[in-house]
Amino acid sequence: MFRKFFGLLVCVLAFSSFIFVSAGDVEAETSVEKIHFLIPGGAGGGWDTTARTVGKVLQDTGLIEEASFENRSGGGGGVAINYLITTARRQKDTLMVNSTPIVVRSLTGVFPQSFRDLTPVASVIADYAALVVPVNSKFNSFKDIAESFKENPNSIKVAGGSVKGGMDHLVAAMAINAAGGDPLKLQYVPYDAGGKAMAGLLSGDTQMLSTGFGEAVNLAKQGEVKILAVTAPERLPEAPEVPTLKELGYNMEFANWRGFFGPPNLSQDKVDAYVSVFKKMYKTDMWDKMRKKYGWQNLFHPDKEFVAFLEKQEKEVGDMMRRLGFLQ
Template identity: 60%
Template sequence: MLTRFLSCKRVTVLATVMAASMSMGTAQAKMDEVHFLVPGGAGGGWDSTARGTGEALAKSDLVDKVSYENMSGGGGGKAIAYLIKTAKQSDDTLMVNSTPIVIRSLSKVFPQSFRDLTPVAATIGDYAAFVVAKDSKYQSFTEVVEDYKKNPRSVSIAGGSARGSMDHLVAAMVFKAAGGEPRKLKYLAYDAGGKAMAGLLSGETQVLSTGLSEALSLAEAGEVRILAMTGEERSQAAPNVPTVKELGYDTTFVNWRGFFGAPGLSDEKVAEFTDVLKQMYETDEWATVRDRYGWTEIYKPADEFVAFLEEQEQEMGSLMKELGFLN
């Protein structure tokens, strides 16, 4: 009887040890490699998203090896075409992208869309913001809207991208929600955010349409004031900046950033990517990166990401048609 008891006890202990070992193995499991493909140059939003995510994954020991590749060209189309062409060799590749993949696909800047890739997950977001010079006559976004509704041509809105691109569309969306005529928006297109900022400070334009994270860095320098942003609620990074929704203009916008795999990527590999990205959110290393850039977390894995993309495509497509950018 004693022998039987000891034998059972050894089995119980062994089972407990094995279970603990398996649990530890699961907790410590990590991916061997992630290669980030960036469809633009160094220093931009896509680049910082890829490198910041890679930094958090590597430093938190969730991924053993992280590498990066910048591939500019065609408004992001060159990298998309490359990922499709090399699909069989790209199981470990994640291409970063954002709202422009929807807009540029609709406007035929490149022939592909997100459907030609494997959406893996949206990870972060940056809301839009409306900015004025520190000495501007406008003390609130409501005042800007009032002038716009009286005479749309009296208010110029600048952006660091071309007509029909995100800065333009977001401004049109907000003024439409405010009861204005979006086609009459006086949009001044600059070929970079820095040049648009210079236009604002020189008085060439009254208002700048830009990302909230970029607006916060400009405001910290003391050169501008942020009048409103496009989140569902106020940002913790800018608690004094009202949302356009709370001002009575029923619209929101977030420029998501996320990751795509090659076409045909297996469900197992997608699950592996989404799991490791989800685990990343719980790490101190991620918190450091997120707070550094002022990002908002908007984790949307796989199918949820696809549904979000389809909804944004419909919304942006309708607005682009209304503005005359699509037939």
């Protein structure tokens, strides 16, 4: 009897030890101690600032032990994407930062890959678009712009800091379309950068500017421009007096998001671990301070929600690009 009991006890203990060790191995494998941030652009750009800010907050708040950074620019972001895919086996602790251009540039064939060739982990922030006029403009609402455009499309020229078919153009076209105007008749004037587009607006060369809210809000506070509307789902705390397009009756939202992608075939356990770390980051005072410093809005879509968000944006942007003749 004793031998049977002793034998059974040994088996139970051995099985328990196996479960404990296995669980420990899984925990060790899926915890996030360090993150190597792959940045598809050069130092000082939006991708670089986002990755380095997120990495600093995670490290300084003790959410991870180590953050490292690597800039691989070129090909409109395609060089970094290809690198992450082709070296996937060596990149188990790597996250690549990206944003809306990964959707636009894959549609236009700038690079052959899309977000589907990576592992979407989470969107983190957004810079919503703003539709802006000079402070002394006769237009006091986007409804005024829409009505003037429908009466005479030539009366409205829209400035933007991206090329034709780029984000600033697409945002203005989508807004005009939502208001019942013909986006093909929109006169979009591309400038080399957002600052030059703002100068074109203030000089009177154009009647409206399509730009990021973060760029517009400081000039609005200085009394140089009026923000007629934003493309956010609800009013933004930095400019609570500015309505959204939706509340004006136009069914249009747009977010220039920034988020993170892992290499292809990243395990769900690892994705969940990254998502948990980002959730904790949002609760820190340091993140709130840095977010406000750069004028970012929180936009958190974890893995599967992120994929659905990307698919929706891809369809909306693709539909408008086809209508404007930039895609077949």
